[in-house]
Amino acid sequence: MHKNFDLNRLNVKAFAREKISLEGSQDLSQFARLLDLEAKLGPASQEELPISTQVSWAIQGELVPVSGGGEQIWLHLKAELHLPMQCQRCMGAVRVLVSSDQSFRFVADEATAEAEDEASEEDLLVLTPELNVWELIEDELIMSAPIVPKHDVCPTLVPMSAVDDAFEDALDARPNPFAALAQLKKKPN
Numbered sequence: 001m002h003k004n005f006d007l008n009r010l011n012v013k014a015f016a017r018e019k020i021s022l023e024g025s026q027d028l029s030q031f032a033r034l035l036d037l038e039a040k041l042g043p044a045s046q047e048e049l050p051i052s053t054q055v056s057w058a059i060q061g062e063l064v065p066v067s068g069g070g071e072q073i074w075l076h077l078k079a080e081l082h083l084p085m086q087c088q089r090c091m092g093a094v095r096v097l098v099s100s101d102q103s104f105r106f107v108a109d110e111a112t113a114e115a116e117d118e119a120s121e122e123d124l125l126v127l128t129p130e131l132n133v134w135e136l137i138e139d140e141l142i143m144s145a146p147i148v149p150k151h152d153v154c155p156t157l158v159p160m161s162a163v164d165d166a167f168e169d170a171l172d173a174r175p176n177p178f179a180a181l182a183q184l185k186k187k188p189n
């Protein structure tokens, strides 16, 4: 059995060395910044949406041997939740699936992170003796949340001014028959 790891102050190096996987769920109320993205719902909406929302998460540590010696420290992170947000089309409540699946490689210092960042698909983080995994999960979910949340299909009748842009563009592109007639009349015979 491995010793208990504190996700507020995780020793990533030891976590990776022991190849530990942890998963669980945490109430949304534990994530203050994520909670700010949540729609401020009226009483009617709260009946439609559950008040308590859980963030599911999983982390896995890994040491990757490097050719020529040494090892890289990796942390794989998955997290998701159904976040109640406000639809920007009908202003009603919409449950948005926000999920993140990201791998992090830990490097010695900021200079190395900057130097290797462009060539790396994974995110680079500077190794610290105490990593706050909750903050990392929260950062990732905030970055994955939609900037303009919308229903796929709004449940309420949408006012005409908010009709789908593509539909309006199609209308605009249609030639006006009277304008076409005026053009014809201007043409010298």
Ligand SMILES: [Zn+2]
Pocket (backbone or CB within 6 Å): 087, 088, 089, 090, 091, 092, 094, 150, 151, 153, 154, 155
């Ligand atoms: Zn909507």
